Amino acid sequence: METLKVGRASLTWLKGGVNFLDGGAMFGVVPKPLWEKKYPCNEKNQIELRTDPILLQVDGKNFLIDTGMGRGKLTDKQRRNFGVHEESLIEESLKELEMTVEDIDGVLMTHLHFDHACGLTQKKNGEFHPVFPKAAVYTSAVEWEEMRNPNIRSVNTYWEMNWKSITDQVRTFQEELEVVPGLRMIHTGGHSDGHCILVFEDGAECFIHMADIMPTNAHQNKLWALAYDDYPVTSVHQKEKWMDFGYSRQAWYTFYHDAFYRALKFDSTGAKVDEVKRER
Numbered sequence: 001m002e003t004l005k006v007g008r009a010s011l012t013w014l015k016g017g018v019n020f021l022d023g024g025a026m027f028g029v030v031p032k033p034l035w036e037k038k039y040p041c042n043e044k045n046q047i048e049l050r051t052d053p054i055l056l057q058v059d060g061k062n063f064l065i066d067t068g069m070g071r072g073k074l075t076d077k078q079r080r081n082f083g084v085h086e087e088s089l090i091e092e093s094l095k096e097l098e099m100t101v102e103d104i105d106g107v108l109m110t111h112l113h114f115d116h117a118c119g120l121t122q123k124k125n126g127e128f129h130p131v132f133p134k135a136a137v138y139t140s141a142v143e144w145e146e147m148r149n150p151n152i153r154s155v156n157t158y159w160e161m162n163w164k165s166i167t168d169q170v171r172t173f174q175e176e177l178e179v180v181p182g183l184r185m186i187h188t189g190g191h192s193d194g195h196c197i198l199v200f201e202d203g204a205e206c207f208i209h210m211a212d213i214m215p216t217n218a219h220q221n222k223l224w225a226l227a228y229d230d231y232p233v234t235s236v237h238q239k240e241k242w243m244d245f246g247y248s249r250q251a252w253y254t255f256y257h258d259a260f261y262r263a264l265k266f267d268s269t270g271a272k273v274d275e276v277k278r279e280r
Contacts, residue, residue: 001013001014001015001093001096001097002262002276002277002278002279004207004252004254004262004263004276006200006202006205006206006207006252007182007200007201007202007203007205007206008058008059008202009056009057009058009183009200009202009207010056010057010058011054011055011056011057011207011254011263012054012055012057012097013052013053013054013055013262013278014052014053014054014055014064014068014089014090014093014094015052015068015086015088015089015090015092015093016050016051016052016053016066016067016068016069016088016089016090016119016256017050017051017052017068017069017070017084017086017087017088017089017115018048018049018050018051018069018084018085018086018259019049019051019069019082019083019084019085019115020042020044020046020047020048020049020083020085021046021047021049021082021083022045022046022047023035023036023039023041023045023046023047024045024227025226025227025228026047026049026215026216026226026227026228027218027219027224027226027227028224028225028226028227028229028232029227030221030224032045035218035224038217038218039216039217039218039260046083047216047259048259049115049215049216049257049258049259050255050256050257050258050259050278051066051068051069051088051115051116051256051257052068052256053065053066053067053068053090053119053256054066054209054254054256055094055097056108056183058180058183058200059180059181061105061106061180062099062103062104062105062106063104063105063106063107063108063179064104064106064107064108064132064135065108065110065198065209065254065256066107066108066109066110066116066117066119066211066256067088067090067107067109067116067117067118067119067120067131067132068087068088068090068116068118068119069084069086069087069088069115069118069119070087070088070118070119070120070121070122070162071087071088071089071119071122072087072122072123073118073121073122073123073161074087074118082114082115088118088119090119090131101131101132101133102132102133102134104132104134104135105134105135105136106135106136106137106138106179107120107132107135107136107137107138108138108179108185108198109137109138109139109143109196110195110196110197110198110209110211110212110256111139111143111191111192111194111195111196111211111212112139112143112144112146112147112158112162112163112192112194113157113158113192113212114157114158114159114162116256117147117159117162117163118159118162119131120132120137120162120163120166121161121162121163121165121166123161127165128161128164128165129165130165130166130169132169135169136169136170136171137166137169137170137171138170138171138172138173138177138179138185139170139171139172139194139196140172140173140174140185140187140194140195140196141172141173141174141194142187142189142193142194143192143193143194143195143196144170144172144194145194146158146192146193146194147162147163148163153230154192154230173185173187174187175187182200182201182202183198183199183200184198184199184200185197185198186198186199188213188234188235188238188242189231189234189238190213190225190229190230190231190232190234190235190236190238190239191211191212191213191226191228191229191230191231191235192212192230193230193231195211195212195213196211197209197210197211197213197238197242198211199242199245201249204249206246206249206250206251206252207251207252207253207254207263208242208245208246208251208252208253208254209253209254209256210239210242210253211256212226212228212229212256212257213225213229213235213238213239214239214243214253214255215255215256215257215258216255216257216258216259216260216261217255217258217260217261217264220243220266220270222236222239222240222243223236225239243270246266247266247267247268247269247270248268250265250266250267250268250273251265251266252264252265252274253265253266258278259278259280260277260278260280261275261276261277261278262276262277262278263275263276264276
């Protein structure tokens with residue numbers, strides 16, 4: 001498992017699953033001759049996307065950033081349509097670290113689409129139960145509302161099996177929440193109406209988790225938004241804001257979906273100066 005130390009925070013990438021989605025959808029209006037130079041695709045025009053939660057350990061607390069694809073929850077049709085090749089191995093990953101799901105104090109949900117939220121619950125004896133029984137689940141109030149009351153478009157990704165059994169664990173916020181000193185969840189919108197990013201600052205050290213407004217290293221360009229984005233113009237403006245913020249601080253940018261990099265650091269011009277590659 002890959003790791004990164006940023007100030008007093010330690011990050012470890014767990015195994016949350018992998019799926020293959022259409023490259024055109026992941027890069028929106030960007031022509032294929034441009035995006036395929038930065039991120040390879042297979043013969044079906046699909047790109048590999050991890051769904052790997054990040055274990056964030058800071059101030060004696062254990063947090064997860066999102067929860068992976070889950071296990072045993074998708075139908076054969078869903079696995080085929082979403083290109084799922086591997087499901088979550090979160091418990092196994094935690095075991096390697098001599099931890100269990102009961103050691104997780106909080107789950108920081110950037111948003112609640114199925115590929116981020118299926119790992120919140122599991123089926124036992126015909127009913128769904130929380131995977132992380134002692135954890136508070138943090139999400140924006142806007143996202144939590146849409147999760148429970150999806151519209152005609154979002155009903156395809158906000159599923160009752162991922163939220164109903166964790167209702168008592170959910171903690172919502174409006175615009176911004178400081179989880180521990182220096183660690184903020186910030187409501188951006190864009191990819192979904194309630195989408196959030198994470199920003200951690202400790203002195204001169206900083207990491208930014210852009211979640212799905214910058215899902216891979218190939219989405220560094222401020223104008224490259226996903227066709228999946230509900231509000232792509234918002235994604236562009238938020239990416240511009242937080243890339244400028246991070247460039248000025250030489251922040252690390254961490255990834256949940258990238259199949260090649262776990263984290264990248266850029267200088268003030270946006271040029272890469274450091275990296276954590278995924279072990280393949």
